[in-house]
Amino acid sequence: MQDTPNTPAQPKRPVRRVTGGVATWCRDQLARYVFLAVAFSATVSLLLIALFILKEGVPFIIKIGLKDFLFASEWDPSVGKFGIYPMIIASLWVTLGAMLIGAPLGVAGAIFLTQFVPRSVMRIIKPMIELLAGIPSVLYGFMGVMVLAPFIRNHFGGPGLSLLAGAIILGIMVLPTVISISVDAINAVPRTYLEGALALGATRWQSVHMVILKAARSGIIASVILAMGRAVGETMAVIMVVGNAVKIPHSALDSVRTLTANIALEMGYATGLHRQALFATGVVLFVVVMILNSLAMAAMKRKAGS
Amino acid sequence: MRQTLLALVCGVAIVVNGGCGKQRTAVTAAGSTAFQPFAEKLAEQFMAKQPDIAVTIQGGGSALGIQAALSGAAQIGMADLVQLPPEAQALTAVVVARDGIAVVVNNANPVKNLAIEQIRGIFNGKIRNWKELGGADHAITVVSREAGSGTRSSFEKIVKDVALTKDAIIQDSNGTIRETVIMDANAIGYLSHGLLNEKLKAVTVQGTSCTTEEVVAGRYPLVRPVYLLTKGEPTGACKAFIDYVCSAEGQKTIKDSGLIPAK
Structure with a gap:
């Protein structure tokens, strides 16, 4: 990941001692290729997944027409209507909402844990936060259905199973990602930065938000990107709390269906064109995630460069 | 994809059943999630009487039940539809309950x-x-x-x-x-x-x-039949299971569990 343009040249491979003989050399070569294969396996599986989804989904998009697929708002496979516009909007809103909740809370939590709490306390709290990541998403969904949805219904109105419920649940689910990566990023800032700021007369809070956050910026942005990836892709918890109505939401209290929920709900019985439509939904999801990641990465690169 | 999975599960079931000493004939029924809990109960009782037949019940929905019976992934498909889709015409359907x-x-x-x-x-x-x-x-x-x-x-x-x-x-x-x-x-x-x-x-x-x-009594309007579907006339262990579900004892189980018997 880290490119090193300043290093003059790659150091030459150390000269191999002849003492080992041919057998050792063979073993070395074997190990080298085995590890090479392992290193490539991730790339290869990514390629295979992309190829498979594209192969199943792209012919459908060509047949229906990109415009009628992406920007039509009628989804009724039984009569041949395959518009996923409401789901794209829903996915974007749910993700945005989750980020509005998860990112500030997560970053604030990371600042608190690293700057305003003794190390010993942090050593207890941080693993507990990371445990949050290990809770199965169906349990988050269950909590959403049993606690959050009734709360929203009783206090704000609407059916309760709504965009807002999805955003809140996802906002909580991404907290461990945001917090633990942000904590690592902040901890990587050299201690002298803080000491320098304090020595110049900055208050604790000034030195945190003017110096430490600036220095740790790229890591914090990375944590938000990863969290966004999780939020877009999360399926089970979302299916349980958003109500899955296919329509463009007019308020946060409306029920919506995300792209992932659409695939998971209908894959079980879809055949023929309908099944292809779900793969095409997968293609769109794939592209949306790619666009989000590239945008975020570009932003990160620009900021890190300035 | 689902079918491959189904076939795999059936395969495992056969291997497992074949592994434990005596050879058992395996029957798989898949489909309707509404009928699934009742089918499981019936299968349990059936196997208690016929220990040499192993019946496996799977869910997946009526649409999957029809597909599985057509493709052979399951010998019996379970479907609870008012009207079977045209592709189910190729299957032999028996009404075993009403819901x-x-x-x-x-x-x-x-x-x-x-x-x-x-x-x-x-x-x-x-x-x-x-x-x-x-x-x-x-x-x-x-x-x-x-x-x-x-x-x-x-x-x-x-x-x-x-x-x-x-x-x-x-x-x-x-x-x-x-x-x-x-x-x-x-x-x-x-x-x-x-x-x-x-x-x-x-x-x-x-x-x-x-x-x-x-x-x-036929007065409540929202009623649908529950079908067991097979490819061609059921034979062997398949027939034995379907016959059991339709028997007085099977129908009584259906009635006691809250469904409505076919007859």
């Missing part, structure tokens, strides 16, 4: 009876407030199933001309429909009669309540 579809509302809801036209209006999104039906002044939350559900297609076929409102909340099983209606005072949904409980209430439809007696 009432209850229209359910929250216990706090004062509405007790709905006419078919009112149900159609609600699910079409034309009737949007309980006030119009003699209830409190609250917006109606319509809860429905996903499009592949046998319960949904049967419901829409009987009520007729249902173009489900876009505001409808979609849940993917009878159980989650039940939970949603229990939690939401303004919700209306529909589910298999066998899955009713005291935490929600079934409204009477056209003045008829959804009970076994009314269904058997």
Whole structure:
């Protein structure tokens, strides 16, 4: 990941001692290729997944027409209507909402844990936060259905199973990602930065938000990107709390269906064109995630460069 | 994909069963999630009587049941549809039970009876407030199933001309429909009669309540048959199981568990 343009040249491979003989050399070569294969396996599986989804989904998009697929708002496979516009909007809103909740809370939590709490306390709290990541998403969904949805219904109105419920649940689910990566990023800032700021007369809070956050910026942005990836892709918890109505939401209290929920709900019985439509939904999801990641990465690169 | 998985599971089941000493004949039935719990009970009783036959029951939905029977991934497909789709014409169908579809509302809801036209209006999104039906002044939350559900297609076929409102909340099983209606005072949904409980209430439809007696008498309108489907005439272990389900004992189990016997 880290490119090193300043290093003059790659150091030459150390000269191999002849003492080992041919057998050792063979073993070395074997190990080298085995590890090479392992290193490539991730790339290869990514390629295979992309190829498979594209192969199943792209012919459908060509047949229906990109415009009628992406920007039509009628989804009724039984009569041949395959518009996923409401789901794209829903996915974007749910993700945005989750980020509005998860990112500030997560970053604030990371600042608190690293700057305003003794190390010993942090050593207890941080693993507990990371445990949050290990809770199965169906349990988050269950909590959403049993606690959050009734709360929203009783206090704000609407059916309760709504965009807002999805955003809140996802906002909580991404907290461990945001917090633990942000904590690592902040901890990587050299201690002298803080000491320098304090020595110049900055208050604790000034030195945190003017110096430490600036220095740790790229890591914090990375944590938000990863969290966004999780939020877009999360399926089970979302299916349980958003109500899955296919329509463009007019308020946060409306029920919506995300792209992932659409695939998971209908894959079980879809055949023929309908099944292809779900793969095409997968293609769109794939592209949306790619666009989000590239945008975020570009932003990160620009900021890190300035 | 699902079929491959199904085939794999069947394969494992056969290997496991073959592994334990005596050779057992394996029968797999897959499909309707509404009938699944009853089928499991029947399979258990059947295997107690016929220890050399192993019956495996799987869910997946009516649509999957038909596909699995057609492709051979399962010997028996289970489907609970008012009208079998054209591709099921190639299969031999036996009606083993009937199932009432209850229209359910929250216990706090004062509405007790709905006419078919009112149900159609609600699910079409034309009737949007309980006030119009003699209830409190609250917006109606319509809860429905996903499009592949046998319960949904049967419901829409009987009520007729249902173009489900876009505001409808979609849940993917009878159980989650039940939970949603229990939690939401303004919700209306529909589910298999066998899955009713005291935490929600079934409204009477056209003045008829959804009970076994009314269904058997043919008065309750929302009823669908449960089919067991086989490719060609059932033979061997398959036939034995279907015969058992249709026997007096099997039908009694069906009745005792809350479904309505075929005869």
